[in-house]
Amino acid sequence: MTAPRVTLYTRPGCHLCDDAREVIARVCADVGESFEEVDITTDGDLEDRFSEDIPVTFVDGRQHDFWRVDETRLRAALGA
Template identity: 80%
Template sequence: MTDPRVTLYSRPGCHLCDVAREVIVRVCDDLGEQWTEVDIDTDDALRDRFRDEIPVTFVDGRQHDFWRVDEQRLRAALRG
Protein backbone atom coordinates (compact mmCIF):
# COMPACT_ATOMS: atom_id res chain seq x y z
CA MET A 1 0.00 0.00 0.00
CA THR A 2 1.29 3.46 -0.86
CA ASP A 3 1.10 6.64 1.20
CA PRO A 4 -2.06 8.68 0.65
CA ARG A 5 -1.61 11.44 -1.92
CA VAL A 6 -4.58 13.44 -0.62
CA THR A 7 -5.04 14.71 2.92
CA LEU A 8 -8.26 16.35 4.06
CA TYR A 9 -8.01 18.52 7.18
CA SER A 10 -11.48 18.80 8.68
CA ARG A 11 -13.51 18.90 11.88
CA PRO A 12 -16.67 17.14 12.99
CA GLY A 13 -19.95 18.90 12.22
CA CYS A 14 -18.51 20.87 9.31
CA HIS A 15 -20.91 20.80 6.34
CA LEU A 16 -18.25 21.96 3.86
CA CYS A 17 -16.00 19.15 5.13
CA ASP A 18 -18.74 16.63 4.37
CA VAL A 19 -19.06 17.95 0.82
CA ALA A 20 -15.28 18.01 0.34
CA ARG A 21 -15.03 14.42 1.58
CA GLU A 22 -17.63 13.29 -0.97
CA VAL A 23 -15.64 14.86 -3.81
CA ILE A 24 -12.34 13.42 -2.56
CA VAL A 25 -13.80 9.93 -2.17
CA ARG A 26 -15.29 10.02 -5.67
CA VAL A 27 -12.11 11.28 -7.33
CA CYS A 28 -9.73 9.01 -5.41
CA ASP A 29 -11.92 5.96 -6.05
CA ASP A 30 -12.06 6.77 -9.76
CA LEU A 31 -8.29 7.25 -10.01
CA GLY A 32 -7.24 4.51 -7.60
CA GLU A 33 -5.59 6.97 -5.21
CA GLN A 34 -5.36 6.78 -1.43
CA TRP A 35 -6.49 9.59 0.86
CA THR A 36 -6.58 10.31 4.57
CA GLU A 37 -8.49 12.66 6.84
CA VAL A 38 -7.17 14.55 9.86
CA ASP A 39 -9.45 16.07 12.50
CA ILE A 40 -7.90 19.47 13.31
CA ASP A 41 -9.56 19.44 16.74
CA THR A 42 -7.18 16.67 17.86
CA ASP A 43 -4.13 18.93 17.60
CA ASP A 44 -3.80 22.49 18.92
CA ALA A 45 -1.30 23.51 16.22
CA LEU A 46 -3.56 22.24 13.42
CA ARG A 47 -6.58 23.95 14.97
CA ASP A 48 -4.68 27.24 15.15
CA ARG A 49 -3.38 26.90 11.60
CA PHE A 50 -6.58 25.82 9.82
CA ARG A 51 -9.43 27.01 12.05
CA ASP A 52 -10.82 29.54 9.54
CA GLU A 53 -10.03 27.63 6.34
CA ILE A 54 -11.48 24.15 6.79
CA PRO A 55 -11.84 22.01 4.93
CA VAL A 56 -8.26 22.20 3.69
CA THR A 57 -7.01 19.75 1.08
CA PHE A 58 -3.37 18.82 0.49
CA VAL A 59 -2.13 16.89 -2.54
CA ASP A 60 1.32 15.33 -2.38
CA GLY A 61 2.11 17.30 0.77
CA ARG A 62 1.24 20.73 -0.66
CA GLN A 63 -1.87 22.77 0.05
CA HIS A 64 -4.27 22.41 -2.84
CA ASP A 65 -7.62 23.94 -1.80
CA PHE A 66 -9.53 25.30 1.16
CA TRP A 67 -13.26 25.75 1.86
CA ARG A 68 -14.28 23.87 -1.30
CA VAL A 69 -12.75 21.10 -3.40
CA ASP A 70 -13.07 21.58 -7.14
CA GLU A 71 -13.45 18.10 -8.61
CA GLN A 72 -11.82 18.84 -11.97
CA ARG A 73 -8.91 20.67 -10.36
CA LEU A 74 -8.32 17.76 -7.96
CA ARG A 75 -8.45 15.26 -10.83
CA ALA A 76 -5.92 17.32 -12.79
CA ALA A 77 -3.58 17.56 -9.80
CA LEU A 78 -3.67 13.80 -9.25
CA ARG A 79 -3.11 13.04 -12.93
CA GLY A 80 -0.30 15.56 -13.31
Protein backbone atom coordinates in the same frame (compact mmCIF):
# COMPACT_ATOMS: atom_id res chain seq x y z
CA MET B 1 1.27 0.27 0.98
CA THR B 2 2.15 3.82 -0.04
CA ALA B 3 0.95 6.88 1.84
CA PRO B 4 -2.22 8.53 0.56
CA ARG B 5 -1.56 11.36 -1.90
CA VAL B 6 -4.55 13.36 -0.62
CA THR B 7 -5.06 14.62 2.92
CA LEU B 8 -8.30 16.27 4.00
CA TYR B 9 -8.19 18.37 7.17
CA THR B 10 -11.63 18.63 8.76
CA ARG B 11 -13.59 19.46 11.89
CA PRO B 12 -16.64 17.55 13.21
CA GLY B 13 -19.99 19.06 12.24
CA CYS B 14 -18.56 20.94 9.25
CA HIS B 15 -20.95 20.74 6.28
CA LEU B 16 -18.27 21.97 3.86
CA CYS B 17 -16.07 19.12 5.11
CA ASP B 18 -18.85 16.66 4.29
CA ASP B 19 -19.10 18.09 0.76
CA ALA B 20 -15.32 18.00 0.28
CA ARG B 21 -15.13 14.39 1.53
CA GLU B 22 -17.70 13.29 -1.06
CA VAL B 23 -15.78 14.89 -3.93
CA ILE B 24 -12.42 13.56 -2.74
CA ALA B 25 -13.74 10.05 -2.15
CA ARG B 26 -15.32 9.96 -5.62
CA VAL B 27 -12.22 11.27 -7.42
CA CYS B 28 -9.82 9.03 -5.48
CA ALA B 29 -11.97 5.97 -6.18
CA ASP B 30 -12.10 6.85 -9.88
CA VAL B 31 -8.33 7.29 -10.24
CA GLY B 32 -7.21 4.54 -7.87
CA GLU B 33 -5.80 6.78 -5.16
CA SER B 34 -6.46 6.83 -1.44
CA PHE B 35 -6.95 9.71 0.94
CA GLU B 36 -6.67 10.29 4.63
CA GLU B 37 -8.81 12.54 6.79
CA VAL B 38 -7.41 14.41 9.79
CA ASP B 39 -9.61 15.99 12.46
CA ILE B 40 -7.90 19.29 13.34
CA THR B 41 -9.58 19.37 16.75
CA THR B 42 -7.27 16.56 17.89
CA ASP B 43 -4.14 18.68 17.38
CA GLY B 44 -3.76 22.23 18.74
CA ASP B 45 -1.16 23.15 16.12
CA LEU B 46 -3.43 22.09 13.27
CA GLU B 47 -6.37 23.90 14.85
CA ASP B 48 -4.29 27.09 15.12
CA ARG B 49 -3.00 26.69 11.56
CA PHE B 50 -6.28 25.98 9.78
CA SER B 51 -8.98 27.21 12.22
CA GLU B 52 -11.51 28.82 9.89
CA ASP B 53 -10.08 27.63 6.56
CA ILE B 54 -11.39 24.08 6.81
CA PRO B 55 -11.82 21.93 4.97
CA VAL B 56 -8.27 22.12 3.68
CA THR B 57 -7.04 19.68 1.04
CA PHE B 58 -3.40 18.75 0.47
CA VAL B 59 -2.14 16.80 -2.54
CA ASP B 60 1.34 15.31 -2.38
CA GLY B 61 2.09 17.33 0.76
CA ARG B 62 1.18 20.73 -0.70
CA GLN B 63 -1.95 22.75 0.00
CA HIS B 64 -4.34 22.36 -2.89
CA ASP B 65 -7.72 23.85 -1.87
CA PHE B 66 -9.61 25.17 1.11
CA TRP B 67 -13.34 25.54 1.82
CA ARG B 68 -14.42 23.81 -1.39
CA VAL B 69 -12.83 21.10 -3.52
CA ASP B 70 -12.95 21.65 -7.26
CA GLU B 71 -13.30 18.19 -8.79
CA THR B 72 -11.64 19.14 -12.09
CA ARG B 73 -8.63 20.70 -10.34
CA LEU B 74 -8.28 17.67 -8.05
CA ARG B 75 -8.37 15.27 -10.98
CA ALA B 76 -5.71 17.33 -12.77
CA ALA B 77 -3.49 17.39 -9.66
CA LEU B 78 -3.72 13.61 -9.45
CA GLY B 79 -2.84 13.26 -13.11
CA ALA B 80 -6.24 11.94 -14.15
